[in-house]
Amino acid sequence: MSAAQDPLLQVTELHKHFPIREGWLIERKVGEVRAVDGVSFDVMPGETLGLVGESGSGKSTTGYCVLQLLKPTSGSVKFEGTELTQLGREDLRRMRREMQIVFQDPYSSLDPRMTVGDIVGEPLVVHGIGTRRDRTARIRDLLDVVGFNPSYTNRYPHEFSGGQRQRIGIARALALSPKLIVCDEPVSALDVSIQAQILNLLKDLQRDFGLTYLFIAHDLAVVRGMSDRIAVMNRGELVEIGPAEEVYTNPQHDYTKALLSAVPVPDPRAMKERKAARRQLRHALSES
Amino acid sequence: MALLEVDDLRTHFFTREGVVRAVDGVSFAVEKGKTLGIVGESGCGKSVTALSIMGLIPKPPAQIVSGSVLYEGRDLTKLSERQLEDVRGREIAMIFQDPMTSLNPTLTIGTQITETVRRHYDVSQKQADKKAVELLEKVRIPRAAERLKDYPHRFSGGMRQRVMIAIALSCDPKLLIADEPTTALDVTVQASVLDLLDDLRHEYDMSMIIITHDMGVVAEAADDIIVMYAGQVVEHALTLDLFDNPEHPYTEALLGALPQIEGANVREGRLTAIAGRPPDLHDPPKACRFAPRCRYAGNDDCTEHEPQLREIRPGHWVRSAHPASERATTLAPQQVGP
Numbered sequence: 001m002s003a004a005q006d007p008l009l010q011v012t013e014l015h016k017h018f019p020i021r022e023g024w025l026i027e028r029k030v031g032e033v034r035a036v037d038g039v040s041f042d043v044m045p046g047e048t049l050g051l052v053g054e055s056g057s058g059k060s061t062t063g064y065c066v067l068q069l070l071k072p073t074s075g076s077v078k079f080e081g082t083e084l085t086q087l088g089r090e091d092l093r094r095m096r097r098e099m100q101i102v103f104q105d106p107y108s109s110l111d112p113r114m115t116v117g118d119i120v121g122e123p124l125v126v127h128g129i130g131t132r133r134d135r136t137a138r139i140r141d142l143l144d145v146v147g148f149n150p151s152y153t154n155r156y157p158h159e160f161s162g163g164q165r166q167r168i169g170i171a172r173a174l175a176l177s178p179k180l181i182v183c184d185e186p187v188s189a190l191d192v193s194i195q196a197q198i199l200n201l202l203k204d205l206q207r208d209f210g211l212t213y214l215f216i217a218h219d220l221a222v223v224r225g226m227s228d229r230i231a232v233m234n235r236g237e238l239v240e241i242g243p244a245e246e247v248y249t250n251p252q253h254d255y256t257k258a259l260l261s262a263v264p265v266p267d268p269r270a271m272k273e274r275k276a277a278r279r280q281l282r283h284a285l286s287e288s
Numbered sequence: 289m290a291l292l293e294v295d296d297l298r299t300h301f302f303t304r305e306g307v308v309r310a311v312d313g314v315s316f317a318v319e320k321g322k323t324l325g326i327v328g329e330s331g332c333g334k335s336v337t338a339l340s341i342m343g344l345i346p347k348p349p350a351q352i353v354s355g356s357v358l359y360e361g362r363d364l365t366k367l368s369e370r371q372l373e374d375v376r377g378r379e380i381a382m383i384f385q386d387p388m389t390s391l392n393p394t395l396t397i398g399t400q401i402t403e404t405v406r407r408h409y410d411v412s413q414k415q416a417d418k419k420a421v422e423l424l425e426k427v428r429i430p431r432a433a434e435r436l437k438d439y440p441h442r443f444s445g446g447m448r449q450r451v452m453i454a455i456a457l458s459c460d461p462k463l464l465i466a467d468e469p470t471t472a473l474d475v476t477v478q479a480s481v482l483d484l485l486d487d488l489r490h491e492y493d494m495s496m497i498i499i500t501h502d503m504g505v506v507a508e509a510a511d512d513i514i515v516m517y518a519g520q521v522v523e524h525a526l527t528l529d530l531f532d533n534p535e536h537p538y539t540e541a542l543l544g545a546l547p548q549i550e551g552a553n554v555r556e557g558r559l560t561a562i563a564g565r566p567p568d569l570h571d572p573p574k575a576c577r578f579a580p581r582c583r584y585a586g587n588d589d590c591t592e593h594e595p596q597l598r599e600i601r602p603g604h605w606v607r608s609a610h611p612a613s614e615r616a617t618t619l620a621p622q623q624v625g626p
Contacts, residue, residue, distance in 0.1 A: 054474035161565055191329040191501065193562035196545035200558050218475065221547040225554045244555060262479035264504025266546055268527045271508040278479055 007042035014075035037236035050227030100173040104185035106165035117153030163194035290317035297355035312519035325510030381456035385468035387448035398436030423454040446477035535611035584610040
């Protein structure tokens with residue numbers, strides 16, 4: 001990553017506020033939830049930026065706003081220099097070829113009435129790419145790449161396990177050869193042994209296709225292993241961002257420290273120290 | 289004598305598609321004042337084991353087909369429903385994974401705590417209320433007296449789990465079974481709930497069984513650990529021994545598959561994934577259930593003979609033909625080859 005390179009994605013002062021409405025018959029806005037409250041970061045081509053935080057921190061909302069799946073309240077999202085928030089429908093649709101998403105729940109993010117082949121091929125149809133025969137070949141290639149048996153294209157999602165379904169979801173995300181993939185908790189619904197398979201796959205795909213990831217997760221260990229840089233979110237704000245190594249070994253913000261000390265590590269000896277440390281921290285945080 | 293002794297427990301589900309051997313030969317003991325961790329992935333039978341102990345499995349389709357659950361010498365599997373009700377809550381209490389659904393949304397927290405107290409003790413509503421306030425204070429819920437009148441939806445996930453713990457503690461049980469108690473919670477909340485459980489365990493002099501899929505949680509909370517795979521115990525050891533010297537290929541693989549939060553090169557490195565997935569318990573592999581995914585599985589010894597749980601060294605039990613400490617000798621001849 002050279003310093004002279006331009007970022008692939010530039011997010012500046014991103015806000016997403018949801019109105020709270022009350023009232024019977026005539027609803028009026030009584031307040032707002034500031035789900036994302038002034039978040040700025042860059043993502044360089046080929047890198048993975050990990051976005052961690054607890055539930056309600058605004059990490060997924062940030063991901064959706066980046067892809068314009070939710071319209072930001074204010075702020076700017078630039079992809080390769082193009083301002084996405086100002087784009088019209090048609091331009092945005094074209095830009096979406098470059099940016100895809102992998103969702104958390106492989107059980108509900110795939111249409112149960114579509115075959116595996118149709119799910120993976122749908123983006124190609126939507127964007128009018130190739131003939132029917134080209135698409136069939138492309139679908140088989142994609143499934144092969146993600147380690148899913150291509151001869152199962154005519155089966156339905158419910159016939160497969162969580163890990164296999166997530167592979168289908170990843171193949172669909174890859175269909176248009178995007179540059180950026182937003183991974184929204186891609187492994188949190190999976191068992192450890194399957195989780196490792198998917199994380200390895202995501203790493204291999206990044207290496208082979210030069211993908212850029214915005215990797216959103218609540219599991220700090222998972223994020224650490226996937227990310228070059230890490231951004232920590234709390235209550236809609238970015239509290240800390242930096243190289244993964246630095247954020248984890250030398251966290252600056254108290255919230256990051258609390259988060260890190262709370263992670264149960266599979267090491268009974270280290271756990272004792274961590275436990276003492278986090279009791280202290282919790283005390284400090286509750287005072288502040 | 290151990291507080292709880294489970295011996296060769298088998299709980300099978302008789303379904304239209306056939307018999308699912310969800311728990312198939314599970315044995316362990318919980319000593320007084322100790323915490324036993326049960327770890328395993330989804331479908332390994334860890335929750336069904338807990339429900340079998342409590343007599344809470346749905347019958348039909350499930351049935352305990354053999355084995356015993358000795359609690360202070362009494363076999364719980366032989367008790368009537370009525371007798372079990374006196375054991376549940378009073379002797380053995382249980383908390384569940386999802387604090388959002390295990391509380392009744394239409395009753396106040398106070399009602400839900402006092403109903404348990406009054407079921408087991410002969411006390412007035414007033415005394416029960418007083419006890420409920422004490423309990424909420426014990427689980428560190430602020431403004432306990434006021435919050436008795438609140439309904440569950442007014443509480444956050446972590447607070448609800450604290451209420452569940454308060455209900456569980458209301459009759460001073462000797463054994464607390466916690467089934468994935470922190471899985472639905474955020475990591476900072478999880479830490480505070482685990483700390484709370486640890487404090488209360490000492491205060492109430494309880495034994496605990498903590499069931500989880502998270503190796504980190506057992507590393508922190510358990511004195512000894514059993515690892516389950518496909519309905520069976522595959523390894524049982526003291527916590528330190530298990531993490532220092534895992535013997536079963538599955539335990540090793542599970543530890544290898546965990547993303548590490550510390551250490552160099554985690555970004556460049558790959559996790560050691562376990563190929564394939566757990567077997568279908570309608571028709572599990574005949575001999576060793578881990579054999580199809582095991583990198584050390586030999587030919588006949590793994591697919592013909594079912595390995596038994598054996599004590600490989602004092603206090604360390606394993607169910608495998610190729611435990612780590614015996615492997616160097618068994619595998620050596622193969623490694624010489626091309």
